[in-house]
Amino acid sequence: MVPDEAVSITRLLDSGWVAAPETHFRIRAGPGMRIILADLTADEIEPFSDDAIAHQGWPSI
Template structure:
């Protein structure tokens, strides 16, 4: 609970609504699940797509807090806040 609560609080401070009342996971709604996962992976964080775990709910990513240290909370919250927003425009050609 302590790491989960710390991450939920850190995300809230950055304007990111996250859920996680019990267990070792935090759920973060995102505007583009695939894009958020790619941006987080590029930033060095692996997260799970919420699609595997939901039926008919909005897009989200699942963060498992069990491997996190206290020092990880701030940098992860920063990365999630940057990745969770609207998808960046993509230009082809």
């Protein structure tokens, strides 16, 4: 769960990752991101996880 899906997704997109909000998959849960790692290479896993943690959706203002 993330505080703000739009902020999280926008920040991941700005970092060069393809991302989408979990809105279409959610019924009663709060905001979140669905992460599919199938196409990541071993070299991409750590940079992605660092970006995902850093961009959890906390507003910058």
